[in-house]
Amino acid sequence: MNIMMAAAGSRGDVAPYTGLGAELRRAGYNVALATTDTLAPLVRGAGLEFRNLPADTRARGGVMGRRELMRTAAGFITELGQGFADAVSDGTDLLLLSATTAPLGWHLTEATGIPSLGVYLQPTAPTGDFPPVVTGARSLGRLGNRAAGRFALRMADRVYGQAVAELRHRLELPPLSASALRRRQEEANWPVLHGFSTALVPRPSDWRSGLRVVGTWWPHLDTAERLPDDLEDFLRAGPRPVLIGFGSMAAGEGERLSEIAVRALRRAGLRGILQSGSAGLATDEDDVLTIGDVPHALLFPRLAAVVHHAGAGTSAAALRAGVPAVTVPVTADQPFWAGRLASIGAATDPIPFRSLTAEQLAQALDQVMQQQAYSRAAATAAHHMATEDGGGQVLKAIQQMTGE
Numbered sequence: 324m325n326i327m328m329a330a331a332g333s334r335g336d337v338a339p340y341t342g343l344g345a346e347l348r349r350a351g352y353n354v355a356l357a358t359t360d361t362l363a364p365l366v367r368g369a370g371l372e373f374r375n376l377p378a379d380t381r382a383r384g385g386v387m388g389r390r391e392l393m394r395t396a397a398g399f400i401t402e403l404g405q406g407f408a409d410a411v412s413d414g415t416d417l418l419l420l421s422a423t424t425a426p427l428g429w430h431l432t433e434a435t436g437i438p439s440l441g442v443y444l445q446p447t448a449p450t451g452d453f454p455p456v457v458t459g460a461r462s463l464g465r466l467g468n469r470a471a472g473r474f475a476l477r478m479a480d481r482v483y484g485q486a487v488a489e490l491r492h493r494l495e496l497p498p499l500s501a502s503a504l505r506r507r508q509e510e511a512n513w514p515v516l517h518g519f520s521t522a523l524v525p526r527p528s529d530w531r532s533g534l535r536v537v538g539t540w541w542p543h544l545d546t547a548e549r550l551p552d553d554l555e556d557f558l559r560a561g562p563r564p565v566l567i568g569f570g571s572m573a574a575g576e577g578e579r580l581s582e583i584a585v586r587a588l589r590r591a592g593l594r595g596i597l598q599s600g601s602a603g604l605a606t607d608e609d610d611v612l613t614i615g616d617v618p619h620a621l622l623f624p625r626l627a628a629v630v631h632h633a634g635a636g637t638s639a640a641a642l643r644a645g646v647p648a649v650t651v652p653v654t655a656d657q658p659f660w661a662g663r664l665a666s667i668g669a670a671t672d673p674i675p676f677r678s679l680t681a682e683q684l685a686q687a688l689d690q691v692m693q694q695q696a697y698s699r700a701a702a703t704a705a706h707h708m709a710t711e712d713g714g715g716q717v718l719k720a721i722q723q724m725t726g727e
Contacts, residue, residue: 324416324725328442329357329424331376331403333571334616335636336423337362338542339444339518341369343419345543346714347721357410357424369543376424377406397482403427404486408493411435417721422447426483427490429504429513434494438724441515442717444635445656448515448534449473450527456659469529480505514724516717520639522707523663538711539639544618554596554622557612561594563627564612565688568598572632572653573676577603584630585611586681591688593627619644628691630684633661633673642669645705647697649687651676668700 328344330337337358344354348370355372366373378399400423407427411418418439420428425441432439445456449472451465457475462468480502487501512533517524518540526536550558558564567584569576581597581604588595588611595611597604605613619637623629623644631637633650638660641648648670650661664670671687691697721727 325353325355325412325414326417326419326721327355327357327374327411327415328419328421329376329407329410329428330421331358331378331399331423334362334365335570335634336421336444338365339540339636340419340421340442341365341371341543343442343518343540343714343717344371345369347718350718352721355412355415368545374410374412375406376403376410378403397485400427400482401486401489404483404490407431407490408434411437417725419717426479426501426505427486429508430487430490430494430496433504434496439513440717440720440724441513442540443515443517444519444540445659446517446519446524446527446536447476447479448527448530449476450529452527452529453524453659456656458659461662476505477502514720516720518713519635520642520704520708520711522642522704523638523660523667535716537716538713539643539708540713540717541620541640541643542618542636544620548618548621550617550621551614554612554614554617557596558625561610563625564594564596565591565628565630566596566598566622566626567630568600568604568637569602569632569651569653570598570634570637571601572634572657573600573602575602577605580604580679581606583679583681583684587684587688590681590685591692593688593692596626628688630688632676633657633664635660638664639708642701642704643708645698645702647691647701649674649684649691651679651684667704668696669704670697 328340330340344356348354355374356366357374357376359378360375363373404427415437418428418437419442420439422443422445428439449469451469454463454468455472455475483501514533517536520539521536580602585606585608597613599615619640623640623646626646628647629641630649633652650670650673652658652661652673653676661673665672671690674683
């Protein structure tokens with residue numbers, strides 16, 4: 324069977340699908356992952372076929388308000404939709420669609436008859452249990468949360484409007500709005516598997532039956548991969564350090580963030596590692612090492628704490644390692660994940676990115692280092708996550724769909 328997964332966005336939006344794809348490949352499936360060309364090495368490194376989705380993600384890591392974020396997302400989706408149909412080959416038997424690509428993939432399913440399955444990294448369906456991920460962590464009450472969730476879906480439909488119209492024209496399908504097809508999929512109970520842990524987000528009881536939470540999909544890690552020698556030497560040279568990094572966020576903020584990070588580490592009396600990322604964090608101070616991209620799975624278990632932007636993947640990786648966090652969410656779904664980490668006691672209350680100071684960061688680091696409750700909560704979540712088999716659940720769902 325030939326499976327095509329489609330995902331788009333930053334590295335953190337795509338990396339989990341490399342591990343999922345590798346697991347499906349080991350089960351005997353031919354797996355392609357369609358995403359933007361900057362992530363082609365990531366896909367091929369997992370042994371998957373790469374297919375290009377035409378969109379530029381390089382400008383999406385900056386700090387922006389909600390209105391600017393909506394405009395940027397609409398432009399990104401329109402660009403993405405222009406070549407989405409090209410990624411699907413004639414021999415494709417099943418489409419696995421991320422939350423970003425599903426509103427485009429549904430039209431391909433309609434045009435080609437290829438069945439599809441949702442594989443989402445965020446909860447997008449309205450629920451009374453929590454507000455929509457794009458609005459942050461503050462609950463509006465059960466009725467308010469559901470109303471806000473429905474409103475968020477309508478806003479997303481607007482983002483996809485132009486891309487959907489152009490794609491349906493190209494596929495020679497009759498006009499149909501993004502919202503109309505979304506409602507049709509919901510009424511048909513289109514299945515969606517969510518790749519995050521119930522330790523962070525238990526499945527809401529008011530979700531329809533086709534929505535499941537199956538556990539985290541971890542980025543592919545080659546068994547031969549090791550940490551760089553200079554990082555190994557640093558880790559062995561003293562007490563466990565704190566990692567500070569913002570992933571693909573905060574482009575252009577490197578000088579400010581580096582100064583804040585070093586001052587906070589000094590005030591807290593801690594060794595530190597700055598992960599450069601899109602922000603370009605860097606320092607030549609003693610007891611603070613600057614690194615590039617390294618596998619979270621290898622580094623995080625050897626840390627005392629992680630200061631991060633609360634992206635879904637980084638949040639899950641810190642929990643999996645049983646390491647407490649200080650979160651500084653920047654945009655999009657990050658305030659939501661930061662709130663979830665704090666709600667289970669594995670992180671301090673989030674520090675808003677724009678108001679971050681060295682004093683605040685040092686105080687939060689003191690808190691997670693001195694109060695063992697944070698480490699205990701992270702360890703409890705790690706034990707829970709170890710019982711989940713996100714990839715195996717996707718495999719079972721595929722076998723049930725295909726009658727294997």
